[in-house]
Amino acid sequence: MSYNYKDLGLSNTKEMFRKANEGGYAVPAFNFNNMEQAKAIVEACAEMGSPVILQCSKGAMEYMGSYMVPMIAKAVVDYARLSGSDIPVALHLDHGPSFEVAKKCIDAGFSSVMIDGSHLPFDENVAEAKKVVEYAHSLDVTVEAELGVLAGIEDDVKAESHIYTNPDEVEAFVKGSGVDSLAIAIGTSHGAHKFKPGDDPKLRLDILAEIERRIPGFPIVLHGSSAVPGQYVEMIKQYGGTIKDAIGIPDSELRKATKSAVAKINVDTDGRLAFTAGLRKAMAEKPGEFDLRKYLGPAKDEMKAYYKTKIVDVFGSEGTYQKATKVVK
Numbered sequence: 353m354s355y356n357y358k359d360l361g362l363s364n365t366k367e368m369f370r371k372a373n374e375g376g377y378a379v380p381a382f383n384f385n386n387m388e389q390a391k392a393i394v395e396a397c398a399e400m401g402s403p404v405i406l407q408c409s410k411g412a413m414e415y416m417g418s419y420m421v422p423m424i425a426k427a428v429v430d431y432a433r434l435s436g437s438d439i440p441v442a443l444h445l446d447h448g449p450s451f452e453v454a455k456k457c458i459d460a461g462f463s464s465v466m467i468d469g470s471h472l473p474f475d476e477n478v479a480e481a482k483k484v485v486e487y488a489h490s491l492d493v494t495v496e497a498e499l500g501v502l503a504g505i506e507d508d509v510k511a512e513s514h515i516y517t518n519p520d521e522v523e524a525f526v527k528g529s530g531v532d533s534l535a536i537a538i539g540t541s542h543g544a545h546k547f548k549p550g551d552d553p554k555l556r557l558d559i560l561a562e563i564e565r566r567i568p569g570f571p572i573v574l575h576g577s578s579a580v581p582g583q584y585v586e587m588i589k590q591y592g593g594t595i596k597d598a599i600g601i602p603d604s605e606l607r608k609a610t611k612s613a614v615a616k617i618n619v620d621t622d623g624r625l626a627f628t629a630g631l632r633k634a635m636a637e638k639p640g641e642f643d644l645r646k647y648l649g650p651a652k653d654e655m656k657a658y659y660k661t662k663i664v665d666v667f668g669s670e671g672t673y674q675k676a677t678k679v680v681k
């Protein structure tokens with residue numbers, strides 16, 4: 353099936369980012385892998401009046417099915433409107449590995465795509481991004497690319513350490529590729545094992561400031577920005593799970609970044625941890641339960657509650673659009 357994202361009620365990221373940079377906040381980009389996570393995200397964002405980018409990785413796309421993902425995104429938009437909220441919703445490909453995958457997503461109804469050539473030599477990264485931009489822009493779809501390498505694991509790619517984005521390269525990259533936003537590496541990293549307890553994680557806000565000086569007003573994206581909340585690490589262990597003690601990116605560091613040209617911040621791990629903690633608790637407390645609504649529901653509610661706090665503590669995007677006025681069943 354092929355859709356144009358506009359027919360699904362979705363938005364690209366252009367206007368979202370313009371407003372976010374003007375207003376000194378960032379748009380939440382939350383990953384989803386199923387209906388429950390999509391509901392947690394839209395209910396949190398509609399109730400808070402925050403714009404939202406629904407992110408779907410290639411792995412998530414394969415898990416849900418490319419026929420299912422645009423339909424879930426349409427349902428998310430419908431939910432927002434029925435609840436009385438006018439928040440814009442983008443459906444975004446996270447870490448698109450190739451032109452072919454990006455094109456498949458655009459043709460399926462995505463309003464925004466990332467082409468991740470961060471592991472490629474500079475010229476190849478520019479060329480790959482440019483190829484995606486040419487196709488995407490012909491359909492008014494926005495494109496994100498990345499310069500620099502984040503530590504951590506994403507889909508099939510694993511990097512042991514950071515390669516911070518070189519500010520000397522950003523101007524040539526955005527001019528040469530024509531992308532709409534740029535993901536940079538300033539000390540964030542993917543996954544649940546970012547830093548050890550006792551570490552004092554700091555972002556390289558000096559590099560961010562220098563990048564902003566080179567490409568003033570250009571929308572910047574931060575990946576790998578989960579906080580790895582201690583309460584969920586503890587809950588997972590308490591209810592029979594195993595997880596290494598770790599800490600993530602402090603809310604205060606990200607909050608500082610939202611005041612700059614950072615227009616989008618990616619969070620996936622925190623949603624996974626909140627969902628898993630809620631799921632384990634519900635299953636442990638009712639071991640005889642096999643009505644899956646009784647444990648998937650609490651898991652969704654835990655993720656939703658956490659994202660509502662994150663919208664206030666990190667993104668600063670609360671109330672930038674109309675809040676939901678009705679509960680939709």
Ligand code: G3H
Nearest residue numbers: 409411412506507542620
């Ligand atoms: O940055 C990567 C995201 O957390 C997506 O993870 O590829 O396991 O869906 P995934």
Ligand code: 13P
Nearest residue numbers: 543575576577578620621
């Ligand atoms: P986290 O693993 O920190 O949630 O990062 C998610 C991300 O960057 C998705 O692209």
Ligand code: ZN
Nearest residue numbers: 506575576618
């Ligand atoms: Zn990422």
